[in-house]
Amino acid sequence: MAAADHETHSSAVRSRSYKDESYLHGFLGTVCDLQKDGVLQDVVLETKGRRFPCHRLVLSAASPYFRAMFTSDMAESWQKTVVLQGMDACMFGEILSYIYSGTIHVSMDKVQPLYQAADLLQLDYVRDTCCSYMAMNVERSTCVDLYKFADVSSVDIVRKCCLQWITRNFTEVASSEDFFSLSVNQLTEIISHDELDVKEETTVWEAVVRWVQHSREGRLDHLPSILPHIRFNLLTSDDTAAILEHPLVNEDPGSSEVMRNVVQTGNFNMKPRLGMTMEMVMLSDISDTASDDLLYMNPQNGMYITCSYDYLPDSITMTVTNDNNIYKLENEQEDYYQLSMFKYNHAENVFEHAGMSSVSMFRREYSGLSSHWDHFLVEVDQILYYGAADLGEGSASVRMRKYNRHSDKWEQCSQLKLEGTWRFSTALSCGPHLYILMDSAMYRYDPRQDCWCKRAPPNITARYSTFTTVAMGTEIFCSDFDFTQTMVYDSESDRWQKLQGWPNLENRSVYCTPSLFVLENELHILLEVYGKQGPSTDYLVYVYDRATDAWRDLKAILPNKEYYAPNPMCPVVRMYLPYLKGAQKHITSYAYQR
Numbered sequence: 322m323a324a325a326d327h328e329t330h331s332s333a334v335r336s337r338s339y340k341d342e343s344y345l346h347g348f349l350g351t352v353c354d355l356q357k358d359g360v361l362q363d364v365v366l367e368t369k370g371r372r373f374p375c376h377r378l379v380l381s382a383a384s385p386y387f388r389a390m391f392t393s394d395m396a397e398s399w400q401k402t403v404v405l406q407g408m409d410a411c412m413f414g415e416i417l418s419y420i421y422s423g424t425i426h427v428s429m430d431k432v433q434p435l436y437q438a439a440d441l442l443q444l445d446y447v448r449d450t451c452c453s454y455m456a457m458n459v460e461r462s463t464c465v466d467l468y469k470f471a472d473v474s475s476v477d478i479v480r481k482c483c484l485q486w487i488t489r490n491f492t493e494v495a496s497s498e499d500f501f502s503l504s505v506n507q508l509t510e511i512i513s514h515d516e517l518d519v520k521e522e523t524t525v526w527e528a529v530v531r532w533v534q535h536s537r538e539g540r541l542d543h544l545p546s547i548l549p550h551i552r553f554n555l556l557t558s559d560d561t562a563a564i565l566e567h568p569l570v571n572e573d574p575g576s577s578e579v580m581r582n583v584v585q586t587g588n589f590n591m592k593p594r595l596g597m598t599m600e601m602v603m604l605s606d607i608s609d610t611a612s613d614d615l616l617y618m619n620p621q622n623g624m625y626i627t628c629s630y631d632y633l634p635d636s637i638t639m640t641v642t643n644d645n646n647i648y649k650l651e652n653e654q655e656d657y658y659q660l661s662m663f664k665y666n667h668a669e670n671v672f673e674h675a676g677m678s679s680v681s682m683f684r685r686e687y688s689g690l691s692s693h694w695d696h697f698l699v700e701v702d703q704i705l706y707y708g709a710a711d712l713g714e715g716s717a718s719v720r721m722r723k724y725n726r727h728s729d730k731w732e733q734c735s736q737l738k739l740e741g742t743w744r745f746s747t748a749l750s751c752g753p754h755l756y757i758l759m760d761s762a763m764y765r766y767d768p769r770q771d772c773w774c775k776r777a778p779p780n781i782t783a784r785y786s787t788f789t790t791v792a793m794g795t796e797i798f799c800s801d802f803d804f805t806q807t808m809v810y811d812s813e814s815d816r817w818q819k820l821q822g823w824p825n826l827e828n829r830s831v832y833c834t835p836s837l838f839v840l841e842n843e844l845h846i847l848l849e850v851y852g853k854q855g856p857s858t859d860y861l862v863y864v865y866d867r868a869t870d871a872w873r874d875l876k877a878i879l880p881n882k883e884y885y886a887p888n889p890m891c892p893v894v895r896m897y898l899p900y901l902k903g904a905q906k907h908i909t910s911y912a913y914q915r
Contacts, residue, residue, distance in 0.1 A: 364391075365402045369410040372402075373417055383420040385443040412438040419447055427454045429463065433470050440474075455479045459486045465499035472507055488516040488595070495528035501535040505543045508532055513550045518596035522555040525594075526564060533569060544569060545579040552591040553583055592667070593897035599624065600840050602847070602891045603647075608882035616884060617896055620862045620877040621841060626901055627880055634663040634672050637682070640698040640705070641892045648675065650698055650707060658682045660707070667900050680731040683709035683720050697748035701755050701768055707731070710757065712743040719746070719757055719773075721766070737764055737773040747889040751792040751812050758790055758799060763810075777815050779808045791837040791844070791890040798844055804835050821870050838891035846872070847891055849884075860884065 362374040380387035390403070405413065412434045419425040425447050427435065432451050439447035455467050459482045468483035470476070487494050488511065494500055503511070511517075512525050519525060529547055533540045553561055570576050599619055606614035606627065613633035618625045636649035637660065647665035649672065652658075660682050664675035683694065695710045708721030717739035722731040737757065746759045755766040756776070763776045781788055781801045790799040797810040798820075807820040833849040844865040851859075862877035886892075 364400075366405055366413070367402055368405040368408040368413050371410040371414075373413065375417065379420060383444070386441065408438060408441070409434050416442060416444065416447065419444070425450060427451060429458060436474070436476070452476055452478055456482045459483050461490070461493065461497075464490075465494065465497070465502065469502070469504075469507065484511070484514065485516065487511055488514045489518050491517050491519055491528070491596075492524060495524075495531070500528070501532060503532070505540070505547065509547055509550050512547070515592050515595060517594040519594050520596050522552050522594070522597075523560050525551055526556075526560075530567070530569060541569065541573055542575075544573060544576040548576060548579050549583055551583075552594070554591060555593060555597065593900075595895070598645075598895035598897050600893055601626075601896045602838055602840060602845075602893055603641075604847075604884040604891065605887055606882050607885045616880065616882075617894075617901065618877070618879065619840065620845075620875040621843075621864075623878075625878070625880060626898075627882075628670065628901060630671065632672065636663070636887065638696040638698040638707070639887050639892065640700055641894050642700040642705075643703070645895045647672075647892070647894055648698060648705065650680070650696075652682070653679060658684060665894075667897060670900055677724065678729050678731065680707055680722060680724075683711070685711055685713070695746045695748075699748050699750050699755055701750045702753060704768065706734070706755060708734075708748060710739075710743070710746040710748075710759075712739075712746060712759075717741065717743055719764070723768075734766070735771050735773065737766070745788070747788070747790050749790055749792050749797065749890065751797050752795055754812070756792075756797065756812075758788075758797075777810070777817055779810065779817050781806050781808060789835050789837045789846070789889045791839055793839045793842070793844060798837055800835060800837060800846065802834055804846065804848060820865070834889070836886035836889070836891040838893050840893055845875075847886065 362376055364375055364377050364380075366373045366375055377387075377391045381391050382388075412431065415426065415431070415435060416438050425435075427450060432454055436448060436451035436455075439451060455471070455476070456479050459467055459479070464483050464486045467479055468487060471480035471483060491511070508529070512529065517525065529544075529551065533544060533547075556564075564570060565577075565580055570580055599622065601617040601619045601624070604616045604618070606612065606616055613630045614627055615630070615633070616625065616627050634649040634651040636651050639647065639649040641647050645667075649663045649665075650660045651663060653661050658681060659679045661679050662675040662677040663672045665672050683696070685694075695712065697706075697708050697710075699706045699708070705724040706721055707724070708719060710719045711717055719737035719739065721734040721736075723734055724730075725732055739759075739762075743759045743762075746757055748755060748757050750756070753768070755768070757764045757766070758779065761780055762778045764773050765776050766773050779799055781799065788799050788801045790797060792798075795812050797812065798807065799810075800807040808817050809820055810817050835849075836847045838845050838847065844867075846863050846865075848861040848863070849859075850861060860877065860879045862875045863872040864875055865872050
C-alpha cells in the first residue's frame, strides 16, 4: 500500500465522534440554576401584573413563539420588558418552569388553561401532554366540561373521547346539571350520534325537552333546528302523537310545522341507536338447500331468530364492517369470473346491490398444476379489501385489491409471494393492519406503506390444517379443527401465548371446523359435535373467561337444523330487532329466558 494511501486510511480509522450524555443532561440543570439565581437574565416578561425575569436565548430555544418575537424586527426584540397579552400569570409560571426544567405538572383544575397557554406559545410537548391527560380523565364528572372545552378549542382527540363517553352514558349525562350548559350545536351533535346507548327514542325527546325548559325563553326558538335530529321513524305512532300535542311544540308554530314535516317524511334513512340494537351471530341455515334462511342468535340473551329471504347472495366471501354493514361478494350470472358486491339493508331486511363496481375474481390461468384459492373480504380503516390466497402447487401467493369509493374502482395492492405449498389460509383485520394466517406462517399488510412483512406464526399442529380466527382489540385468537389448541397473539409485541382450560366435551368429537367470534366483548366459540346418541350432531357455544383461563358452556339451544359459518369466524352484527320482526311471515323467533 502506498504511503499516502496508508495515511488516508489511518486518518479515517482514527476519526470518531463522541457524545457527552452527562453534558446534555447537565446543561439544562445549569440553565435552571441560572434562572433560580437570577443570573444573566436579559428580559422581563410581564403578564397580569406579575413579572418574570428570563433569558431570551432559553426562551427562543424552547418556543417558536418567542423565537419569532426575539429574532424579528418587532419592538419586543430589543425591549427590556415585554408584556404578554391574554396570558394567565399562574399558567405562565408553570410554562416557565417547564422551559427551564423539562418537567410539567398537570392536574384537572389547571389542564385547560395550561393547554391554551402551551398552544399559544407553540410548546408541542406541553400541549400534547395536556391533551393526553384530558383524554385519560374523561368520566362522569368531567365529560361535559371537557367536551365543551375540546369543541371550542378544536382538540379532536379529547372531543372524540368525550363524545364516546357521553353517548355510551347518555341517560345519566342527560339527567345531570352539566347537560343544561351545552350549546345548541353541541346538543344536536350529541343527539345526532348513532352510538347513543338508549333503549327508546323517547329518551332523546325527553332530554331535549329538559334542555329547552331549563332556559325556555332563550332556547325555544332553537327547537325547530333540533327536532330533525330526533329519529321519529323509531317512535311508535302513540309516541309521535304525544309529541305533537306537547306544549313546547304547540306553543311555537315553527316547531309544529317542522314536526309535521318530519313525521310525514319519516326520516327513514336514520339508523337505530346503539342501545336499541343487539349483537347477534349470523349463521346460514343449510338444512334445506332450497331455502335462503339465516339464523341470528345471541346465546347470552337466549335469543334465536330464523329469517327467510326471497333472495340471499351465494357469496364466495363476506364481511361485517365496523359501522355495522354486511357486505357479500357474489359471482355474476353473465360472467362467473366477475364479482358483484351486495349490501344488507337493515331497515328493509334484504340484501341488495351495493352500487359498487364489480371486481374480477382472482384465479390462476391454466398451468397444469393444481390450484387452491381462499378468498377473503376484509375492512381496514373503512376501506374494503378483496383478496385471495393461491395456495396450490408452483408459486403460491396472496393477491389483493382495495375499493376506492371516490373513483368507484378497485385498485391493485402489492402482492405477497409465498414459499412452498399451503393448504389453508384466513384473513382478518386487527387495528390498522390486515393479517394472513396459514398452516405455520403469518404475514401482516400495512395499508399506509402498501407492503407485507412476516410475523410470528401460531405454530398450531393438528390433524387438519384448517383453523378458526378472530380479532379482539389488539389481539388475535385462533384455534385448531379439534378445539384442542387455542392461541392468542399480541399484535403489539408480536408474540403468541397458549390458552389453557379446555371445556369438557364429554367424549364427543368435533364434527366440523369450529368458529370463534366476539360477542359483547367476550370470546366465544361455536362447536358442531357428534351427539352422544349417534351420528347426529349437536351445537355447543362456549364463552372464555380470561380471569380463570377456562371455557364455560352457555347451554345454547339452537333450532334443530344444520348451520354453516360463512367465514373462519362467525360474523357478528348489531341487529335492530323490530326490523327483523317487521316481516312476520319471514320470522321464526325463539327466545329462552335464563
